[in-house]
Amino acid sequence: MSGLGAVCLGVSERLLRGARFNLPRVSAALTCRSLSEGPAQRSGEPGGYYVTTPIFYVNAAPHLGHVHSAVLADCLHRLRALQGLRCRFSTGTDEHGLKIQQAAAAVSDRFKEVFGSFSISYTDYVRTTEERHRRAVEHFWSVLLNNGFIYKGSYEGWYSTPDESFLTPTQVTDSTDSLGREIKVSTESGHKVEWMKEDNYLFRLSDFRTQLQDWLKSNPKAIQPEKFYHIVLQWLENDLPDLSVSRQRSRLQWGIPVPGDPEQTIYVWLDALVNYLTVVGYPEEHSDWWSVAHHVVGKDILKFHAVYWPAFLLAAGLPLPRSIYVHSHWTVQGKKMSKSVGNVVDPFERSKKFTVDGLRYFLLRQGVPDTDCDYGDDKVLKLCNSELADSLGGLLNRCTAPSLNPEQTYPQFCNASFPKDSNKPTGRAVSEDYRMIKAVSELPSLVKENFENLHVYKALEAISGCVRLTNGFIQRHAPWKLNCGETEDRLWHQTILHVSMECLRIYSILLQPAVPELADKILSRLGVRSDERSWDHACNFLPKYEGRDCPYERRPLGPDTGVLFNRLERNEKQVETRKLGKLKKDKTSLKTQNMF
Numbered sequence: 244m245s246g247l248g249a250v251c252l253g254v255s256e257r258l259l260r261g262a263r264f265n266l267p268r269v270s271a272a273l274t275c276r277s278l279s280e281g282p283a284q285r286s287g288e289p290g291g292y293y294v295t296t297p298i299f300y301v302n303a304a305p306h307l308g309h310v311h312s313a314v315l316a317d318c319l320h321r322l323r324a325l326q327g328l329r330c331r332f333s334t335g336t337d338e339h340g341l342k343i344q345q346a347a348a349a350v351s352d353r354f355k356e357v358f359g360s361f362s363i364s365y366t367d368y369v370r371t372t373e374e375r376h377r378r379a380v381e382h383f384w385s386v387l388l389n390n391g392f393i394y395k396g397s398y399e400g401w402y403s404t405p406d407e408s409f410l411t412p413t414q415v416t417d418s419t420d421s422l423g424r425e426i427k428v429s430t431e432s433g434h435k436v437e438w439m440k441e442d443n444y445l446f447r448l449s450d451f452r453t454q455l456q457d458w459l460k461s462n463p464k465a466i467q468p469e470k471f472y473h474i475v476l477q478w479l480e481n482d483l484p485d486l487s488v489s490r491q492r493s494r495l496q497w498g499i500p501v502p503g504d505p506e507q508t509i510y511v512w513l514d515a516l517v518n519y520l521t522v523v524g525y526p527e528e529h530s531d532w533w534s535v536a537h538h539v540v541g542k543d544i545l546k547f548h549a550v551y552w553p554a555f556l557l558a559a560g561l562p563l564p565r566s567i568y569v570h571s572h573w574t575v576q577g578k579k580m581s582k583s584v585g586n587v588v589d590p591f592e593r594s595k596k597f598t599v600d601g602l603r604y605f606l607l608r609q610g611v612p613d614t615d616c617d618y619g620d621d622k623v624l625k626l627c628n629s630e631l632a633d634s635l636g637g638l639l640n641r642c643t644a645p646s647l648n649p650e651q652t653y654p655q656f657c658n659a660s661f662p663k664d665s666n667k668p669t670g671r672a673v674s675e676d677y678r679m680i681k682a683v684s685e686l687p688s689l690v691k692e693n694f695e696n697l698h699v700y701k702a703l704e705a706i707s708g709c710v711r712l713t714n715g716f717i718q719r720h721a722p723w724k725l726n727c728g729e730t731e732d733r734l735w736h737q738t739i740l741h742v743s744m745e746c747l748r749i750y751s752i753l754l755q756p757a758v759p760e761l762a763d764k765i766l767s768r769l770g771v772r773s774d775e776r777s778w779d780h781a782c783n784f785l786p787k788y789e790g791r792d793c794p795y796e797r798r799p800l801g802p803d804t805g806v807l808f809n810r811l812e813r814n815e816k817q818v819e820t821r822k823l824g825k826l827k828k829d830k831t832s833l834k835t836q837n838m839f
């Protein structure tokens with residue numbers, strides 16, 4: 244058993260130690276603050292949502308992969324807040340380890356900064372060095388022990404001191420040292436390993452295989468996307484070896500000592516996972532929020548979150564998380580972006596280049612959770628230019644340019660011009676227009692479904708497709724060619740704009756979880772108040788067409804704050820050239836608009 248335990252431990256240690264966040268309390272709040280305050284609903288009552296990221300290990304500066312986990316969790320948090328749920332969103336830092344103590348604070352600040360600048364709306368931040376966390380871990384340990392799931396045993400396996408991890412025989416290979424002597428090394432790190440035997444505490448993981456299988460079989464949505472659900476079920480086909488959950492203090496001085504046995508240290512992954520409980524007040528006040536917990540994790544730490552953590556929770560008599568959302572990795576030229584490989588993309592530097600919302604949009608639109616995706620600056624540039632600058636920005640411009648909308652209002656909708664009955668003779672709308680109306684009406688439920696199974700890219704793809712339809716609608720009917728001196732043309736002109744603005748209003752509400760600042764810019768320009776931006780408001784599309792009142796009609800537009808999203812440039816030289824060109828283009832486009 245000890246050998247198998249060593250396998251699990253080696254893997255889990257490495258994975259968990261890499262997985263941590265730090266946060267700033269900054270921008271969190273826009274739409275979420277009021278909803279995040281106050282207690283969760285009682286267990287069983289609908290309406291609470293507690294989402295977490297992994298806590299990040301502060302042994303290196305944050306890279307774009309870390310930001311990806313945070314942006315996904317942020318997106319879910321914002322979505323639920325928009326839907327009216329009371330929300331909580333936690334992240335934090337794993338700061339255990341004497342070796343990293345001095346650097347920890349600086350790196351921690353760096354994580355906070357990056358989350359601040361990426362509008363990560365966390366409401367709670369936990370550090371493993373906090374007293375409340377120590378209390379939570381000690382209590383959790385005692386519960387497992389008292390429930391009979393921890394026992395003292397002997398542990399044997401390959402051990403790498405620099406990596407502080409046990410390895411399985413398959414993770415070890417033959418090598419020679421500088422003197423030509425035969426040694427064993429870790430296949431992953433290349434560090435020398437030694438055969439170790441020590442007494443420590445083991446967790447009866449083997450007792451939980453059937454319960455874990457039952458949990459997953461009766462909760463097919465517990466792990467999203469579905470691909471990872473099947474991977475976990477597959478893992479559970481095999482026996483689960485018991486896990487070593489402590490280390491001799493002499494080998495691991497940092498961390499929390501085992502209660503009642505100061506010669507042993509609670510191992511890092513058990514310690515770290517409990518952070519999710521610490522945040523919600525464990526052991527005293529956790530039950531309301533804990534019953535509505537959802538984790539966002541990278542696929543590298545799936546086994547921890549989908550096997551070990553639920554087993555610990557079952558052993559402690561606590562509810563299991565409602566869902567575990569899993570994402571794959573960003574690669575660079577085919578290799579995982581990783582601090583140990585050194586091929587990381589700096590989120591600060593790139594956000595200056597591409598803007599925060601540009602990068603958020605790219606990560607969510609191109610990041611397919613089921614498979615790894617290769618990062619490239621060119622890809623960011625192309626996507627943002629085509630979907631944010633040209634398509635979305637173009638649509639906003641068409642709706643609000645003074646040349647087309649001289650009164651600067653949300654214009655009137657005329658039912659005679661766009662009747663529900665497409666056969667009415669007064670109607671000017673064509674079949675494609677009716678198809679567009681249908682697509683936009685169905686968009687909120689499609690987007691919600693895709694957000695909820697973490698296929699955010701599909702949600703954004705659907706929105707982008709609809710933006711194209713609306714641009715096509717304007718192009719098709721060329722309102723600039725209408726003679727607004729004639730009543731019918733004027734009413735149709737206003738209706739075209741009204742429908743386009745309604746579409747844009749829906750797109751922006753739905754885009755809030757993904758690109759909050761851009762969405763805010765559009766909604767503010769359309770004159771949509773902050774209390775009119777909830778998910779329900781997106782489900783009330785084109786009310787006049789449906790025979791209901793439209794609160795926005797005839798309302799003045801909000802102030803013009805400039806171009807929605809400036810086209811991105813390839814390099815500095817081109818930026819300069821482009822700026823000059825743009826100045827000219829802006830002048831020309833002003834002239835063109837005035838000609839409409």
Ligand SMILES: Nc1ncnc2c1ncn2[C@@H]1O[C@H](COP(=O)(O)OP(=O)(O)OP(=O)(O)O)[C@@H](O)[C@H]1O
Nearest residue numbers: 261262263308309312540541572573580581582583
């Ligand atoms: N390339 C990546 N793509 C997407 N997410 C990532 C990536 N790298 C890290 N993450 C996320 O950040 C978490 C913590 O990662 P970690 O600190 O281990 O970074 P790392 O660069 O992968 O480190 P290392 O490879 O050196 O172990 C992961 O569990 C995952 O959620």
